[in-house]
Amino acid sequence: MTEFFFFDADSHQATERLGVALAETLTAGNTVGLVGTLGSGKTKLVQSIAVARGIDPQRVVSPTYVILHEYPGPITIFHFDLYRVADEDEWDELGADEILEQGAITLIEWADRFRACMPANWLEIKIEVLSEEQRRFTFVPHGEQWPPLIDALRSKLTP
């Protein structure tokens, strides 16, 4: 089995550090899917990325009931939460394919529920709960765009 790069965060601050590294690495057109159980830290990571890109943290809440948030900036961030999205018809109604083509940065909670709808290139971040404060973030590239970006991320996060 291929060994994927992972980052262990043993505190909120470490998750925020990952958010900063991702914010520096992500560019227009990138799609990131977050995969992990309820309360694993998907929203916390989105918030850390958004804050590092200058967005007010108060604006970044779990969009479970909203499904889609948009954070304007030099590069717009779209934040999906697919937990309550039932099927591909609802995906289409959201205009999700059109959003993915907009050249924004798109961050998607519960991306594993809609794997077939993900674009050719996307970064999967799996989140495992190791203990109350510890999380393991594993980076799984989908498409050729991602391996070099994961290398860039790795060099920011490893001393």
Ligand SMILES: Nc1ncnc2c1ncn2[C@@H]1O[C@H](COP(=O)(O)OP(=O)(O)OP(=O)(O)O)[C@@H](O)[C@H]1O
């Ligand atoms: N190192 C850590 N990194 C991120 N979150 C942490 C960490 N340690 C503890 N937590 C806690 O884990 C929880 C993560 O909540 P968050 O809303 O981000 O999860 P989620 O995966 O988005 O959940 P949901 O599936 O309900 O949307 C928060 O209560 C947060 O305080």
Ligand SMILES: [Mg+2]
């Ligand atoms: Mg969430």
